[in-house]
Amino acid sequence: MESVGVISIIAGIIGRFWPVWLSLAAMMFLSFSFRKKLGLYGQVMGSRVGVVGVMICGFWLFTAIFADIIGTVDPRVQLSAMKNAIPGATDPETNVVFYLGGDQLARDVFSRVVHGARIVLTIAPAATLIAFIVGITLGLPAGYFGGRVDNTLSFLANLVLAFPVILLFYLLVTPGIMETPIPYVMAGFFFMFPVIFFVTLFWTKFSARPEKVWIYVAVTLVLGLWLYVGLVFDADPLGIVHIEPNELNIFVAVVFASSPGVFRIVRGLTLDIMTRDYVSAAQTRGEAPWYIMLWEILPNARGPLIVDACLRIGYTTILLGTLGFFGLGMGSESPDWGTAIKDGSKIAQLRLFTWQGVSPALALMSLVLGLNLLADALREESLKD
Amino acid sequence: MFGFILKRLGVMALTALCLSFVVFMFVNLEPNLKKLAIFQTESRATADDLNRWLERNGYRDNYLVRYGRWIGLAQKQPVMDPTTGQQVPRFRYCDDPAVPTYSGVLQGDFGCSTAFRTTVASKLGESLRATGILMFWVMITMVPISLLIGVLAGMREGSKTDRTLSIGSIATTATPEYVSGVLFTALFATGLGWLNGSAATALTQGVSFYNFTLPVMTMAIYGIGYIARMTRASMAEVMTSQYIRTARLKGMSFRAVVMKHALRNALIAPFTVIMLQFPWLLTGVVVVESMFNYKGFGYLLVQAASNNDIDMVLACGLVSVVLVLMTQLISDIGYAFLNPRIRVS
Numbered sequence: 188m189e190s191v192g193v194i195s196i197i198a199g200i201i202g203r204f205w206p207v208w209l210s211l212a213a214m215m216f217l218s219f220s221f222r223k224k225l226g227l228y229g230q231v232m233g234s235r236v237g238v239v240g241v242m243i244c245g246f247w248l249f250t251a252i253f254a255d256i257i258g259t260v261d262p263r264v265q266l267s268a269m270k271n272a273i274p275g276a277t278d279p280e281t282n283v284v285f286y287l288g289g290d291q292l293a294r295d296v297f298s299r300v301v302h303g304a305r306i307v308l309t310i311a312p313a314a315t316l317i318a319f320i321v322g323i324t325l326g327l328p329a330g331y332f333g334g335r336v337d338n339t340l341s342f343l344a345n346l347v348l349a350f351p352v353i354l355l356f357y358l359l360v361t362p363g364i365m366e367t368p369i370p371y372v373m374a375g376f377f378f379m380f381p382v383i384f385f386v387t388l389f390w391t392k393f394s395a396r397p398e399k400v401w402i403y404v405a406v407t408l409v410l411g412l413w414l415y416v417g418l419v420f421d422a423d424p425l426g427i428v429h430i431e432p433n434e435l436n437i438f439v440a441v442v443f444a445s446s447p448g449v450f451r452i453v454r455g456l457t458l459d460i461m462t463r464d465y466v467s468a469a470q471t472r473g474e475a476p477w478y479i480m481l482w483e484i485l486p487n488a489r490g491p492l493i494v495d496a497c498l499r500i501g502y503t504t505i506l507l508g509t510l511g512f513f514g515l516g517m518g519s520e521s522p523d524w525g526t527a528i529k530d531g532s533k534i535a536q537l538r539l540f541t542w543q544g545v546s547p548a549l550a551l552m553s554l555v556l557g558l559n560l561l562a563d564a565l566r567e568e569s570l571k572d
Numbered sequence: 573m574f575g576f577i578l579k580r581l582g583v584m585a586l587t588a589l590c591l592s593f594v595v596f597m598f599v600n601l602e603p604n605l606k607k608l609a610i611f612q613t614e615s616r617a618t619a620d621d622l623n624r625w626l627e628r629n630g631y632r633d634n635y636l637v638r639y640g641r642w643i644g645l646a647q648k649q650p651v652m653d654p655t656t657g658q659q660v661p662r663f664r665y666c667d668d669p670a671v672p673t674y675s676g677v678l679q680g681d682f683g684c685s686t687a688f689r690t691t692v693a694s695k696l697g698e699s700l701r702a703t704g705i706l707m708f709w710v711m712i713t714m715v716p717i718s719l720l721i722g723v724l725a726g727m728r729e730g731s732k733t734d735r736t737l738s739i740g741s742i743a744t745t746a747t748p749e750y751v752s753g754v755l756f757t758a759l760f761a762t763g764l765g766w767l768n769g770s771a772a773t774a775l776t777q778g779v780s781f782y783n784f785t786l787p788v789m790t791m792a793i794y795g796i797g798y799i800a801r802m803t804r805a806s807m808a809e810v811m812t813s814q815y816i817r818t819a820r821l822k823g824m825s826f827r828a829v830v831m832k833h834a835l836r837n838a839l840i841a842p843f844t845v846i847m848l849q850f851p852w853l854l855t856g857v858v859v860v861e862s863m864f865n866y867k868g869f870g871y872l873l874v875q876a877a878s879n880n881d882i883d884m885v886l887a888c889g890l891v892s893v894v895l896v897l898m899t900q901l902i903s904d905i906g907y908a909f910l911n912p913r914i915r916v917s
Contacts, residue, residue, distance in 0.1 A: 346590055349900070358595065358885075537762060545755060552746055563738075
């Protein structure tokens with residue numbers, strides 16, 4: 188079998204990523220040109236750590252977007268000659284170069300890593316978003332009202348937090364559980380929160396202006412219920428919104444595992460911000476509690492929340508990797524990084540065909556590192572004010 | 573103080589009860605029971621046979637009653653063969669009581685493992701011992717290293733040492749165990765050949781540098797960054813406080829200030845963090861033990877969960893939940909003891 192040398196491998200990989208380099212260059216150019224007008228993001232561009240973080244995150248984001256162009260072959264296709272092929276090997280039939288070698292099922296490691304980015308970067312941010320909305324919707328009243336509401340919710344959050352993540356996943360993400368209604372009930376519960384959140388958000392702000400409030404609420408309800416029906420019942424009348432049952436299961440498990448953490452942070456921030464004068468002012472004006480929570484407290488808690496969101500997307504990426512590593516939820520064909528690391532980390536595999544495990548491991552590590560660096564820069568910059 | 577501990581213990585018991593009930597519900601879901609029945613009745617059983625097996629062995633009784641039996645608050649009934657009237661044990665490899673008895677977790681009976689074909693208690697003990705050894709070495713390496721990094725970084729906030737060490741700690745928090753395990757094995761075992769990529773020999777031939785360094789290193793690295801960052805934040809805060817400035821102005825050397833005044837106060841917060849690391853370490857244990865073939869608690873959990881071993885998963889769940897709750901309690905009490913500003917009345 189023919190194979191190309193190290194230099195052509197590196198050059199080839201860099202070449203394959205051309206759409207990413209172009210987009211990244213455009214993004215950095217725009218970010219630097221409008222730095223002064225971009226608020227916190229613009230400030231982050233002023234620190235070296237922040238720039239590196241943004242570049243790594245941007246790299247993986249664009250890789251996920253352009254995965255079809257970057258990948259050399261379909262990540263699931265098996266070219267029998269390429270079983271455990273070394274990096275740089277060329278398939279004799281199709282003449283495709285396997286830049287990072289082939290795995291034990293004769294698939295292209297490079298294409299799988301590239302397509303894995305797409306899976307990780309859709310599920311992780313989306314799950315984090317839902318976890319944040321759940322955590323915010325429950326954390327605000329817990330901190331604001333205190334008393335029995337707080338005790339009950341905090342006890343429940345502590346229950347979930349005392350649960351070892353790995354045990355939770357083994358119980359929640361199994362093929363057997365998809366025969367039961369549990370994942371769908373949980374999905375139905377969690378996906379309710381975004382609808383409730385946005386309806387309350389608009390209602391509290393515009394309830395005095397009926398002509399405006401009805402438009403906002405109607406749009407939220409139509410959009411929210413459309414997504415809700417599509418995601419929870421898999422019955423989208425338009426057939427656009429669709430999620431595989433195993434993906435829904437993973438999604439729900441990840442949201443379940445990370446929303447109590449958000450709850451605790453939001454609760455703590457609420458307790459802190461509640462002592463400020465502008466909250467007392469709003470209370471004296473006679474504003475409704477939910478208006479104060481959503482429009483006075485929440486916007487002022489955004490700094491720490493944005494930092495935490497960055498860290499949490501990284502943590503969710505790690506959780507997804509853990510799921511894949513234990514073969515939970517993801518299909519065995521799935522190109523996600525965790526599954527790839529599991530396949531490549533068996534002792535025999537790692538001894539002889541190191542690239543199969545190392546490539547997805549480096550990919551996952553670099554993405555989480557980028558997110559952590561970005562979070563660190565954001566924290567530094569928001570503390571400066 | 574005593575009342576505080578008592579109250580915490582009460583909440584802890586309630587939490588453990590709730591969580592173990594949740595685990596109980598999950599492992600006893602219908603698909604799991606069906607799998608167990610298929611596995612136990614061996615060959616070509618009809619749906620009726622499976623149901624009869626489940627019913628005869630008490631799996632169709634009320635949830636609360638069965639949960640009570642598992643805890644040891646309700647009596648376990650002996651299983652009778654309907655044709656002969658003789659008592660038959662539920663599983664061939666474990667003894668069942670011949671008369672109704674209270675025999676549950678409270679009495680020390682954790683049930684019967686179908687995956688390992690022995691009692692849960694016998695298996696649990698040895699695997700916890702194995703994991704204890706691993707945890708001991710992880711703690712021995714992780715805690716001093718992370719405290720040292722944190723103190724050095726936080727001592728002079730914003731200095732070059734600080735920035736380098738901080739970036740380093742951020743990098744380690746970005747490498748979960750399954751990533752660092754792969755990278756370290758590729759580097760030290762495959763590439764350089766210095767270390768053994770498997771820890772299986774550690775239990776048979778004893779712990780050695782050759783077979784145990786990789787698992788310990790892999791587990792420690794993820795925690796180091798986190799604890800170091802907390803220590804750094806705490807140290808940096810202490811260094812800006814009034815009494816440090818007073819000590820400096822008094823003419824004490826920087827070294828003496830750090831050693832005598834700053835360290836003690838700066839290490840209170842990391843103590844809590846180290847204690848709260850245990851739940852995270854548990855995931856690490858599971859990853860590392862399955863990656864390096866080390867037959868401890870994590871390996872047991874994986875085997876039990878993937879082989880539908882109901883009693884074993886329940887026992888593992890209980891052990892991990894109690895462990896997590898104990899560390900939370902210790903960290904709270906320890907914090908109150910260490911920090912003179914906190915007085916629990």
